[in-house]
Amino acid sequence: MLSRLQWIYLLDTTLLISALALQTVNFTGLIIHEWLGLATAILIVPHLLLGWTWIAATTRRLLAGKPDPALNRTRINYALTLALFACITAQIFSGILISQQAIPWLTKTPALALTANFAWDRIHKNFSDYALILIGLHLAINWNWLVAAVRTRLGWRKAVA
Ligand code: HEM
Numbered sequence: 667m668l669s670r671l672q673w674i675y676l677l678d679t680t681l682l683i684s685a686l687a688l689q690t691v692n693f694t695g696l697i698i699h700e701w702l703g704l705a706t707a708i709l710i711v712p713h714l715l716l717g718w719t720w721i722a723a724t725t726r727r728l729l730a731g732k733p734d735p736a737l738n739r740t741r742i743n744y745a746l747t748l749a750l751f752a753c754i755t756a757q758i759f760s761g762i763l764i765s766q767q768a769i770p771w772l773t774k775t776p777a778l779a780l781t782a783n784f785a786w787d788r789i790h791k792n793f794s795d796y797a798l799i800l801i802g803l804h805l806a807i808n809w810n811w812l813v814a815a816v817r818t819r820l821g822w823r824k825a826v827a
Contacts, residue, residue, distance in 0.1 A: 674716050675819060681709055685801055689794065700761070700768035707758045721747075743807050750804055753797035760790035 668676070684706045691699045714721070724744050727734070734740075762769055763786045770777040780787050805812065 670716065671815065671818070673712075675815065677709060677713055677716065681706065681713060682801075682805075684709075685797075689798060697767045700765055703758065703761050704768055710754065739807075746800060746803050746807060750797060750800040753793045753800060756793040757790060757797060760786045760793065764790055 684702050687694055688699060688703055688706065694702060724740060727737070728741065728744060764778075764780060764783050766777045766780070
């Protein structure tokens with residue numbers, strides 16, 4: 667049975683690889699792009715549940731507004747995480763609206779031409795660019811945690827919280 671930390675590694679690595687693979691349709695082809703996009707949408711739910719302690723504790727800390735020297739970094743981290751969540755939600759929502767394969771197959775309805783849906787198509791591509799930048803910043807700001815977690819995984823130090 668995997669530990670909580672092992673689940674986090676597995677899930678986060680899968681999410682990172684699929685986020686990169688989703689960046690260009692040419693890489694996977696449209697059918698895989700759409701199904702991988704939908705699978706990613708589902709995988710974000712356990713990702714949020716596993717990070718729920720951080721989300722709840724940070725929300726409470728920021729709302730309490732107590733003097734805290736580490737609060738600025740936390741504020742930036744929280745704002746980046748929220749912005750990333752908003753971008754991914756916009757990507758998935760617009761992706762579903764412009765879907766040419768998966769959603770028409772699931773709903774048994776004909777796909778709407780991309781030219782008729784160009785606004786959602788534009789939103790889908792623009793938010794993917796914003797999300798890519800935010801994923802980079804998200805990794806950068808959590809870099810110390812990430813390095814500590816990888817070291818723990820490789821047995822180079824004691825387990826991180
Ligand atoms: C987090 C998830 C997703 C990301 C990061 C993402 C990213 C992208 C990007 C960057 C493009 C433009 C690629 C290019 O020009 O080569 C694209 C195109 C496209 N995506 Fe997604 N996508 C996601 C989810 C989805 C989902 C769930 C669907 C549908 C079920 C979908 C349907 C499409 C379609 C139909 C296109 C082609 C648009 C066109 O050719 O004008 N995407 N996606």
